[in-house]
Amino acid sequence: MKKIAVYTSGGDAPGMNACIRAVVRGAIYHGLQVYGIRRGYNGMISGDIFEMTSTSVSNIVQRGGTILKSARSKEFMTPEGRKKAYENLMKLGIDGLVAIGGNGTFTGAEVFYNEYQIPTVGCPGTIDNDLYGTDYTIGFDSAVNTSLEAIDKIRDTADSHDRVFFIEVMGRDSGYIAVQSGIGGGAEIVMVPETHTPLKKVVSSLKDGLRRSKSSSIVVVVAEGDEEGHATEIAEKIKSQVGDKLDIRVTTLGHVQRGGAPTAYDRILASRMGLAAVEGLMSGQKNVMAGVVNNEIVYTPFIDTIKKTKPIHDDLLRMVHILSI
Amino acid sequence: MKKIAVYTSGGDAPGMNACIRAVVRGAIYHGLQVYGIRRGYNGMISGDIFEMTSTSVSNIVQRGGTILKSARSKEFMTPEGRKKAYENLMKLGIDGLVAIGGNGTFTGAEVFYNEYQIPTVGCPGTIDNDLYGTDYTIGFDSAVNTSLEAIDKIRDTADSHDRVFFIEVMGRDSGYIAVQSGIGGGAEIVMVPETHTPLKKVVSSLKDGLRRSKSSSIVVVVAEGDEEGHATEIAEKIKSQVGDKLDIRVTTLGHVQRGGAPTAYDRILASRMGLAAVEGLMSGQKNVMAGVVNNEIVYTPFIDTIKKTKPIHDDLLRMVHILSI
Amino acid sequence: MKKIAVYTSGGDAPGMNACIRAVVRGAIYHGLQVYGIRRGYNGMISGDIFEMTSTSVSNIVQRGGTILKSARSKEFMTPEGRKKAYENLMKLGIDGLVAIGGNGTFTGAEVFYNEYQIPTVGCPGTIDNDLYGTDYTIGFDSAVNTSLEAIDKIRDTADSHDRVFFIEVMGRDSGYIAVQSGIGGGAEIVMVPETHTPLKKVVSSLKDGLRRSKSSSIVVVVAEGDEEGHATEIAEKIKSQVGDKLDIRVTTLGHVQRGGAPTAYDRILASRMGLAAVEGLMSGQKNVMAGVVNNEIVYTPFIDTIKKTKPIHDDLLRMVHILSI
Amino acid sequence: MKKIAVYTSGGDAPGMNACIRAVVRGAIYHGLQVYGIRRGYNGMISGDIFEMTSTSVSNIVQRGGTILKSARSKEFMTPEGRKKAYENLMKLGIDGLVAIGGNGTFTGAEVFYNEYQIPTVGCPGTIDNDLYGTDYTIGFDSAVNTSLEAIDKIRDTADSHDRVFFIEVMGRDSGYIAVQSGIGGGAEIVMVPETHTPLKKVVSSLKDGLRRSKSSSIVVVVAEGDEEGHATEIAEKIKSQVGDKLDIRVTTLGHVQRGGAPTAYDRILASRMGLAAVEGLMSGQKNVMAGVVNNEIVYTPFIDTIKKTKPIHDDLLRMVHILSI
Missing domain, CATH: 3.40.50.450 (Rossmann fold)
Known part of the structure; x- marks a missing residue:
C-alpha cells in the first residue's frame, strides 16, 4: 500500500x-x-x-x-x-x-x-x-444533541402555553435519533419505525397526561419513518380524535440535524x-x-x-x- | 400606588x-x-x-x-x-x-x-x-440568534451538497427576524412581507448564483408572512420553473425560535x-x-x-x- | 423494599x-x-x-x-x-x-x-x-463538550495571533477530560497525570511545530493534576526555556466545566x-x-x-x- | 479611489x-x-x-x-x-x-x-x-454572551453547593463586559474600573446575602481592570475578612471571551x-x-x-x- x-x-x-x-x-x-x-x-x-x-x-x-x-x-x-x-x-x-x-x-x-x-x-x-x-x-451523537437542544427550546414554549407538541426528527428506517433525543428531552411518547405505536394508544396517553395534570405540556417525538406517517399527518389524525381539548402543534426539525460543529x-x-x-x-x-x-x-x-x-x-x-x- | x-x-x-x-x-x-x-x-x-x-x-x-x-x-x-x-x-x-x-x-x-x-x-x-x-x-434578539444558529447548521449541509435551501423563519407581518438572520447568516436572498420580491427575480438570482460559481450553495430566508406564500409553496413554484438544475430543499424553523435561554x-x-x-x-x-x-x-x-x-x-x-x- | x-x-x-x-x-x-x-x-x-x-x-x-x-x-x-x-x-x-x-x-x-x-x-x-x-x-461527556467548546473558541484567537495556548482542564487524578477534549479540539500536546510528559519533550514539540509552519497556533491541554504542575507553572517553565520566540498564553477553564445543561x-x-x-x-x-x-x-x-x-x-x-x- | x-x-x-x-x-x-x-x-x-x-x-x-x-x-x-x-x-x-x-x-x-x-x-x-x-x-455582544453562558454554568454549580463565586471577565479599562454580563447573569455584585467599590461594601453585601437566605449562592463579576485588583486577589482579601463562613471560589474566564462564532x-x-x-x-x-x-x-x-x-x-x-x- x-x-x-x-x-x-x-x-x-x-x-x-x-x-x-x-x-x-x-x-x-x-x-x-x-x-x-x-x-x-x-x-x-x-x-x-x-x-x-x-x-x-x-x-x-x-x-x-x-x-x-x-x-x-x-x-x-x-x-x-x-x-x-x-x-x-x-x-x-x-x-x-x-x-x-x-x-x-x-x-x-x-x-x-x-x-x-x-x-x-x-x-x-x-x-x-x-x-x-x-x-x-x-x-449520530451530534444529531441527537442538536435535536435535544431544539426539544429543550420547544419545551419552554410548550410549558408556557400548556401545549402538546409533535416533533419530527430524522430517521427514515431507524428510530435511534427519536429514542435518544426523546429520552434526553423528557418526551412523554416516542414513535419509531421499529415498533408499532397505535394512534389509539397515543390518544389515551395524551388524555392520561391531561387528566393527571391539567397544566403540563406534552412532547411526542416522531421518527420521520414512523409507520403512522409524518408528524404533521399524525397530529392531524390525533386532532380529529381529541378535538379542541388539546392545543396541538407540530415542528419538523429538518436539515439542522445534519449540520453544526x-x-x-x-x-x-x-x-x-x-x-x-x-x-x-x-x-x-x-x-x-x-x-x-x-x-x-x-x-x-x-x-x-x-x-x-x-x-x-x-x-x-x-x-x-x-x-x- | x-x-x-x-x-x-x-x-x-x-x-x-x-x-x-x-x-x-x-x-x-x-x-x-x-x-x-x-x-x-x-x-x-x-x-x-x-x-x-x-x-x-x-x-x-x-x-x-x-x-x-x-x-x-x-x-x-x-x-x-x-x-x-x-x-x-x-x-x-x-x-x-x-x-x-x-x-x-x-x-x-x-x-x-x-x-x-x-x-x-x-x-x-x-x-x-x-x-x-x-x-x-x-x-427578538434571542429569536434571531436561534434562527442564525440554525442557518449556520443548514449552511454546513448545503455547502457539502451544493444545494439551495429555503429557510422559513417566524414573522407573520414583519420581516425583522428574516432580514437580521439573513444578513447574519450570509443569505443570498431574503423575502419579507414589507417588500415585494417577485419570483422571477428570485429565479434569476438563483441562476446568477449558479452561473458565477457552480459549487456554491445558496440560502434564501423567507419570513412566514411573505406575500408569495410559505417557504414550501415558494420552493415548489421555483422548482417548477428551474427544473432539475438546482437541488432545492426547504426547512421551516418553527417554534424553536420562541424558546431557549x-x-x-x-x-x-x-x-x-x-x-x-x-x-x-x-x-x-x-x-x-x-x-x-x-x-x-x-x-x-x-x-x-x-x-x-x-x-x-x-x-x-x-x-x-x-x-x- | x-x-x-x-x-x-x-x-x-x-x-x-x-x-x-x-x-x-x-x-x-x-x-x-x-x-x-x-x-x-x-x-x-x-x-x-x-x-x-x-x-x-x-x-x-x-x-x-x-x-x-x-x-x-x-x-x-x-x-x-x-x-x-x-x-x-x-x-x-x-x-x-x-x-x-x-x-x-x-x-x-x-x-x-x-x-x-x-x-x-x-x-x-x-x-x-x-x-x-x-x-x-x-x-463526563458534558464536561468534555464544555471544555471542547472553550478550546474551539481559544483556537480562534490563537490562530489569529499565532500563539501557543496552555489550557488547563479539570482532572486531579485523571487525564480523561484532558485527553478527550484534547483529541476533540485538535490539541498538539496533552499532559495528563497518568503518564509523564517531560518538559524537554514539550519544548522540542513546540519548536518542531514552529519550524514546520511559522504561522500556526499550538494548543497544549493540561490536566490540573499533571505531575509537572498547573498550566500556569508549566507555561512559566517553558517560557524560561524558549524565551520570546513563542507567544505563550494560559487559560484555566475552571468551574464552568461542572455546569450547564x-x-x-x-x-x-x-x-x-x-x-x-x-x-x-x-x-x-x-x-x-x-x-x-x-x-x-x-x-x-x-x-x-x-x-x-x-x-x-x-x-x-x-x-x-x-x-x- | x-x-x-x-x-x-x-x-x-x-x-x-x-x-x-x-x-x-x-x-x-x-x-x-x-x-x-x-x-x-x-x-x-x-x-x-x-x-x-x-x-x-x-x-x-x-x-x-x-x-x-x-x-x-x-x-x-x-x-x-x-x-x-x-x-x-x-x-x-x-x-x-x-x-x-x-x-x-x-x-x-x-x-x-x-x-x-x-x-x-x-x-x-x-x-x-x-x-x-x-x-x-x-x-462586544459576542464576548458578553460568551461570558454570560459561563456565568450561567457557574451558577449551576454555585447553587448546588451554596458557594460564592468571583468571576473575572475581560475589560482592562472598561467595565462594559462586566456590567452587561453581570446584569444578564443575575450577579449580586459587579466591580468595575469606572467606579470604586470598597471591599468593605462587598463584605457587607455578602453577609447580607447570607443572612437573608442561608442557601443561596452569590455571584460577583469583576472586570479585570478593577482598582481592587484581580478576582483572585479580591477573593483572598475577602476570605481573610469573612473566614470560613463563606465558601468562596474564583474563575477567570480568560481568552474564551475573544473567540467563537x-x-x-x-x-x-x-x-x-x-x-x-x-x-x-x-x-x-x-x-x-x-x-x-x-x-x-x-x-x-x-x-x-x-x-x-x-x-x-x-x-x-x-x-x-x-x-x-
Whole structure:
C-alpha cells in the first residue's frame, strides 16, 4: 500500500471532517501518500482527485459538513461509470480507498471492489446510526444533541402555553435519533419505525397526561419513518380524535440535524475510525467497514453492514415509558 | 400606588422571565406589593393571582418561556369577562398593572383601561419586533440568534451538497427576524412581507448564483408572512420553473425560535423595561408601553403601538444584496 | 423494599438531576415511596429529608447542578454523625438508599453500610470519569463538550495571533477530560497525570511545530493534576526555556466545566443508572455501584470502585500524537 | 479611489471576519479593487498584501478570529517602519485603507495618516466596547454572551453547593463586559474600573446575602481592570475578612471571551460598519472611525476615539443593585 484516496458520499454528517483529517494525517504518519476525491463517486468518475497534505486538514476538526463535499451518483450505478472511476484511480496509482458514508456508499464500494479489487475500508458516516457493525455512527451523537437542544427550546414554549407538541426528527428506517433525543428531552411518547405505536394508544396517553395534570405540556417525538406517517399527518389524525381539548402543534426539525460543529464524542469516534481505516488497509483489510463495538475497533464485511439490521434496544423504549409517569 | 400585578399574554418570548423578575424586584425595592397573574387575562378572570416575593423570581433570568404562563383569552374580549377580571383585581386592592406581551395584549389592556381606569404599563414581549414605540422587543434578539444558529447548521449541509435551501423563519407581518438572520447568516436572498420580491427575480438570482460559481450553495430566508406564500409553496413554484438544475430543499424553523435561554441583550432589555414599567406606574404613567428608543426609555400610548407600524430599514435590505455578490 | 431515599454528594456534575428524576420516577413506577435528602450526608444527619413525587422532578432533566444540592460532610466521618443519620432514616422507615456521587461519596456509603446495613446502590456522578466499574461517569461527556467548546473558541484567537495556548482542564487524578477534549479540539500536546510528559519533550514539540509552519497556533491541554504542575507553572517553565520566540498564553477553564445543561449522552446514561439503582435495590443489590460497561448495566462493589483504578487508553494518547503531525 | 486595502490589528474580536467580508464585497460592489494585509501593520511593513475577491470571503461570516490575522507591531512605531509600509502600499497603488481594531490600531492609523495622507477609515473591532464614537464595538455582544453562558454554568454549580463565586471577565479599562454580563447573569455584585467599590461594601453585601437566605449562592463579576485588583486577589482579601463562613471560589474566564462564532448583533454591526468604511472612503472621509450611534452611521475623528472616554451608564450599575435584592 503506497497511495490511498478518501471520499465522502451520501448524506453528510457532523464529524466527517474529523474523519477525513484522521485518514489524511494517519496515512502521512505511516508514510503513505493520500488523495482526496471530491463529491464521492461523482468525483471519482470525473477525476476530481487531488493530493492532500497535513495542512489540507488543519482547522477542520470542529467543522460540520465535509470539505470533500458529498453527492449521490447515478453514473456510478452503471458499469461505464465505474470503469471511468477505476481508470482515474489507476492513473494516479491509488491502491487503497477509504469510503466515508452510509448504506448507499458501502453498496457502491462493495460492487466496485468485486469488479476491480481495489482494497476499500469504510467509515460509518451517517446521522441515523442504522448500520450493523458499529455501536455508533459518525454524526449520530451530534444529531441527537442538536435535536435535544431544539426539544429543550420547544419545551419552554410548550410549558408556557400548556401545549402538546409533535416533533419530527430524522430517521427514515431507524428510530435511534427519536429514542435518544426523546429520552434526553423528557418526551412523554416516542414513535419509531421499529415498533408499532397505535394512534389509539397515543390518544389515551395524551388524555392520561391531561387528566393527571391539567397544566403540563406534552412532547411526542416522531421518527420521520414512523409507520403512522409524518408528524404533521399524525397530529392531524390525533386532532380529529381529541378535538379542541388539546392545543396541538407540530415542528419538523429538518436539515439542522445534519449540520453544526460535531460533539466531542463524534470527533473522537471519527478520529478513531479514520485511523482504523488507514491501519486496516495497511494490514490487509478490504471490503469492510471499520466500526467500534464495545469500545474496540471491529471490521465488518460491507455485505453484512448492508444486509443485517441493528435492532433498537428494548430497554430504551421501556425507559421512555417509565420516565414519563 | 401600593399593589401592582404583572402578567404575560400572547405568544411567549425569551426574556419574559427576566422582565417578570425586574418587575417583581423593582416593585419590592420601591416598597410596593407585587402579584403575579397566571395565563394572562384568563388568570385575571379566574382569579389565579398570587403574591410574589424576591425569591419567587430567583434563578429565572436565564430561562426561556414564562413562569407566569401565557394564553390568549376569548373571554376577556367580552364585557362580562373584563368585569370579572376587574372584580378579582379589586378584591386584592391592585391599583397598577404591568402587561408583558405584544399587539393583542396591549389591545386588551387598552380596552380594559378605558373601562376601568386601572393604570397599566406594557412591556413589549414578542419575538417579532413589530411594535411601534421601541427599537427592539423582548425576545427578538434571542429569536434571531436561534434562527442564525440554525442557518449556520443548514449552511454546513448545503455547502457539502451544493444545494439551495429555503429557510422559513417566524414573522407573520414583519420581516425583522428574516432580514437580521439573513444578513447574519450570509443569505443570498431574503423575502419579507414589507417588500415585494417577485419570483422571477428570485429565479434569476438563483441562476446568477449558479452561473458565477457552480459549487456554491445558496440560502434564501423567507419570513412566514411573505406575500408569495410559505417557504414550501415558494420552493415548489421555483422548482417548477428551474427544473432539475438546482437541488432545492426547504426547512421551516418553527417554534424553536420562541424558546431557549435569552441572550444577554434580551435579558438586559427585559430588565430595563420591567423596571421602567414599575417606575412609570409610580410616576403616573398609564395606558402606555415602556420602550427603548435610541437607548432611552420612552413611554408610548398603547393606541399608537397598536395602530402605527414600524418600517423595516431599507439599508438592511440593501445590505443583503451587496453582501451576497 | 418499600421506601428509598436518594441524595447527591461531593462535587456536582451535569446529569445528576436526570439521575434523580430516574430514581424518583423509577421508584414510583415500581410502587415504592421515595424521599430526597438535601446536601448529601449533611442532610441525612440534620434530617433534611422530604417525600418526592413525580412532579418534584418535572422539567429538571435538562438542568445542570443538582436540585438536592450537594456538600462534603465532615460530621459523617464521625460515628456520632452516622448514628444521627441512621436514626433519621429509621424514623421515616427508609430501607434503601441511592447515593449519587464519586469516590468520597461511596467511601462514606461503604462505611455506613458496614455499620448499619441499609442497602445502598450508588450512581457514578462525577465529571472526572475516574471510577472503576463503569466506562463513563455521569457528567463526563458534558464536561468534555464544555471544555471542547472553550478550546474551539481559544483556537480562534490563537490562530489569529499565532500563539501557543496552555489550557488547563479539570482532572486531579485523571487525564480523561484532558485527553478527550484534547483529541476533540485538535490539541498538539496533552499532559495528563497518568503518564509523564517531560518538559524537554514539550519544548522540542513546540519548536518542531514552529519550524514546520511559522504561522500556526499550538494548543497544549493540561490536566490540573499533571505531575509537572498547573498550566500556569508549566507555561512559566517553558517560557524560561524558549524565551520570546513563542507567544505563550494560559487559560484555566475552571468551574464552568461542572455546569450547564447535560448532553444527550449524560441524560441517557444518568437515566439508565438511576433506574438501574432502583431496580438493583429491589432485586437485592447492596453496597455496590451501578455502572455501564460495554453498554450493559454492571454492579460493582463500592470497595472496588474506590480501590481499583481505571487506566486511560494508551491508543488515545497515541492518537493525540498521530493527529497533530 | 480605485484600490483599497483592509487589515485587522490589535486583539482579535468575533465579527472581524464579517467586517472584512463587508469591506471586500462592498468594495467590489462599488467597482473598487480590494487587498488584504496580513497581521496588521506588520504585514504592511513586510509587504504581506494580496488581492481579495468575492470568494476570498465566502463562508467566513460565522467564524471567530480574523482570516487576515492580527498582531501588535513595534516596528510601525518607528518612522522607518512606517516608511516601508507606505512604500509597499504605493507599489500596489493603494489609495485608501480600512483599519479594523481598537485604540492602538487607530493611534497607528492617525500617525500614519498625518505623515502620508492615505485616506483611512477605521472600524471599531474590540470586545471591550471602550471606544468613543460608537454605541457598540464589533465583538462586544459576542464576548458578553460568551461570558454570560459561563456565568450561567457557574451558577449551576454555585447553587448546588451554596458557594460564592468571583468571576473575572475581560475589560482592562472598561467595565462594559462586566456590567452587561453581570446584569444578564443575575450577579449580586459587579466591580468595575469606572467606579470604586470598597471591599468593605462587598463584605457587607455578602453577609447580607447570607443572612437573608442561608442557601443561596452569590455571584460577583469583576472586570479585570478593577482598582481592587484581580478576582483572585479580591477573593483572598475577602476570605481573610469573612473566614470560613463563606465558601468562596474564583474563575477567570480568560481568552474564551475573544473567540467563537459572532452573535447576530455583531455580524450585522460588523457588516454595516465594513460597508460604511468603504462608502465613507468613497465619499471623502479620512482619518475617522465609522461608528453606530443611535442606530445611525457616524464618522468620528480618530483623535477623538483615542482621547475621549465613553462613560458607563449609571443606570446599569443601579440596575445591578435593584435586581439583586
